[in-house]
Structure formats: structure tokens, C-alpha cells
Amino acid sequence: MITATSQNFNVSDLGYYGQFGGAYIPEMLYPNVEHLRSVYLDIIAEPSFQEEFYSLLRDYVGRPTPLYYAKRLSDFYKTKIYLKREDLNHTGAHKINNTIGQILLAKRLGKTRIIAETGAGQHGVATATACALMGLECVVYMGAVDIERQKPNVERMQMLGAKVVPAMSGSQTLKDATNEAMRDWITNPTDTHYIIGSVVGPHPYPDMVTRFQSVISEEIIAQLREKEGCEAPDYVLACVGGGSNAAGAFYHFLDNNDVQLIAVEAGGKGVNTGFSAATTALGKPGVLHGSMTYLMQTQDGQVVEPFSISAGLDYPGIGPIHAHLFASGRARFESITDDEAMIAGKFLSRTEGIIPALETAHALAYLEKLGAKQHEIVVVNLSGRGDKDLQTYIEGAQERPHH
Numbered sequence: 001m002i003t004a005t006s007q008n009f010n011v012s013d014l015g016y017y018g019q020f021g022g023a024y025i026p027e028m029l030y031p032n033v034e035h036l037r038s039v040y041l042d043i044i045a046e047p048s049f050q051e052e053f054y055s056l057l058r059d060y061v062g063r064p065t066p067l068y069y070a071k072r073l074s075d076f077y078k079t080k081i082y083l084k085r086e087d088l089n090h091t092g093a094h095k096i097n098n099t100i101g102q103i104l105l106a107k108r109l110g111k112t113r114i115i116a117e118t119g120a121g122q123h124g125v126a127t128a129t130a131c132a133l134m135g136l137e138c139v140v141y142m143g144a145v146d147i148e149r150q151k152p153n154v155e156r157m158q159m160l161g162a163k164v165v166p167a168m169s170g171s172q173t174l175k176d177a178t179n180e181a182m183r184d185w186i187t188n189p190t191d192t193h194y195i196i197g198s199v200v201g202p203h204p205y206p207d208m209v210t211r212f213q214s215v216i217s218e219e220i221i222a223q224l225r226e227k228e229g230c231e232a233p234d235y236v237l238a239c240v241g242g243g244s245n246a247a248g249a250f251y252h253f254l255d256n257n258d259v260q261l262i263a264v265e266a267g268g269k270g271v272n273t274g275f276s277a278a279t280t281a282l283g284k285p286g287v288l289h290g291s292m293t294y295l296m297q298t299q300d301g302q303v304v305e306p307f308s309i310s311a312g313l314d315y316p317g318i319g320p321i322h323a324h325l326f327a328s329g330r331a332r333f334e335s336i337t338d339d340e341a342m343i344a345g346k347f348l349s350r351t352e353g354i355i356p357a358l359e360t361a362h363a364l365a366y367l368e369k370l371g372a373k374q375h376e377i378v379v380v381n382l383s384g385r386g387d388k389d390l391q392t393y394i395e396g397a398q399e400r401p402h403h
């Protein structure tokens, strides 16, 4: 259940994971965030909430998503590989798990207007979808540069009735859209709920989003029991932008040290090229978008522009739960370059007939380096489908090198 707790890795009452997390927010935002903090656990625990959440996940989103044994991929890597098919969710990625949860929460708080930030547009589409489903007004902030780069998703949001507002400041990408959304929330505190799209932001967002996404590992446990007669794999692999699909896939295994958790960040053109989004490799602790976490920053604390071929991983920080998993050593953080991800995405397409999102392709690429044994079980969280990335895949002509 989404109310389950974890001994060492669950958030504290004050919103911390170890030394990371908290709510570093402007005073003007305090009443909104504090109200949310004081009610979210009780609302999520209500039987009527749970019943509505799980029935929408089943009948609208299409859960449980399959845990698919990838035979040809397994034969190639000489281990047992299962793919958790979040790409088969309605709207094509895991993000809808969170937006369904938050829209139900917003309704119970009496909110009539929803705002969100989006980078690649996937979270914007998932939010616009949930708003259409509930008949709520939806405004999505998106960097002006991203609006140009991600036109199909902009059109999907508009088709669903959302208003897409360009963020014109800074680099005109995700972090600027996030700033604009926070400004909007300060101006419209009473009727508006802000749906954040990953396990980032001030407490209680990282915990709330983790709980909604934890349905992923909840299902993996039941599915492994049925298919393998065991409750846990040897490895769970997931890509990390802000870290919501990874948090959901890791959650119910956090206290089981027999399960190796592997978080894969975007190395971009290479960790030391100046064009990278590998936050744990390059970052230091600091405050970003309301929480203490690892972020890429200059000597004097200015945020460094991240770079990744995949818009969903192009973020200069990680959620505080991941900062803690990294600092404590509970999860391993690795990075994969643009080229390695492109090759892995094409390889999965040809091997299993599944075109993965470029974000997901980073997790798949790590299979090359994992070195799992024949009898071991590896679960890769297939966070989303790759239709949106076809152009990028086609333009990069590289093939997988021979073993």
C-alpha cells in the first residue's frame, strides 16, 4: 500500500532524508506548502482515497503494468532480465501515476485550478490528462526553448484543454518553468494546486510523489512472486532525472539490502566535457527548488546548466531521497552517455520489439556494464515509450558495437 513506511529511508517528520530534503521556500509560499504538509498523509490514508486511486490506476491508466521477461535480451546478456512496462501506461510513461494521485488530492482540498511545470512535456501531458479527466482548469509552464523542441507534446496538452505558458527567463528550460510555476502559486494560493512532476521540491512533495509512484515496486513484488517464486530481484535499474520512476521502483526494496539498487544518470557528451547532467558525479550539496540536495553548481553556488540528449533527464539536481541513497551508499549511481543511450535504445527496439524512451535507454545501456550472473534476476524499470524520441534516434546513426 502507498502508506507503507521504510525504516531508514523514509522521510522524517520535518521532511528530511538524512541531511537532505526540507522545505527551503520563500515566506509567501509557506501557507500553501504547510497546509499541504499538514493534510497529505491523512488524505492519502482515507479508504475512499485509496479506493478511487487504485480503481483509476486499474481502469484508466491500465495497471498493473506487465513485468515482462525479455528472453532475447536475457540470452544476450546471459542473465535474467525483466522489464517493468511503465511505457504501457496511458500517456506512455510512469508520470501519470503521480498526476492521478495529486489530482485526487487537489479535489479533496477543494482546488479548482491546477498548475504544473514541464521540460520535455511528458509531465505536462500527464497533468493535462488528469485535469481533463476531472474537469479542472490546467496551466502548464514550459521553457520557451522546450516549447520549440517538443512541439508534439505542446499540441497534445492544448488538445487536452490545457494552457501552455512559455517561461522566458534564464535558459528558458525546465528550471525556469519551475520558477514560473512557483511564482504563479504565490499569486494564486487559495484556488490553485501545484502538481510537481518528480520527487523534487519542498517537503512534502518528494515523499508524496514517491508514495504515488511506489505502486511500481508494489507490483514488482507480487509479479516476481508469481513468476519466480521470490519476492525480490537481485538488481533494480532505473534512470534518474529528478528521480520519480527510480524512487517508485526502489521504494519497497529500500530496506532489503540483498537488492542492489542502481540509479543511472545522464552523462551527456561525457561527465567531464562540460555537457553533462550527471548530478552525483558533478554536484555538491545545495538548495534547489525548495530542498537540500545534490546539484550541479559553480564555486559560488550558481546552478550550472545541465546537458543531456534526453530532455527528461536534463535537470541539474536530483530528489533528496536520491541524495540520501547516494550519500549513504544504499544505491549505486552510475552515468551513461548520449551515445551509449542511443545504442541501447536501438538495441532494445531490434531485440524485443519495444522502442524505449531515450531516458529509459540510459538504464538499459547500463546492462552492458552490470555483469550480472546467469541465475540472477535483474528488473529494469521501462519508464516510458520512445515515440517522442524517434527523430532523435533516426538522426543519430550509431549501431551497437560487436561484443
Ligand SMILES: *Cc1c(COP(=O)(O)O)cnc(C)c1O
Pocket (backbone or CB within 6 Å): 093, 094, 095, 122, 123, 197, 198, 199, 239, 240, 241, 242, 243, 244, 245, 246, 312, 313, 357, 359, 360, 383, 384, 385
Ligand atoms: C520524465 C521522465 C523521466 C525522468 O523523470 P524521473 O522523475 O527521474 O523519473 C524518465 N523517463 C521518462 C519516460 C520520463 O518521461
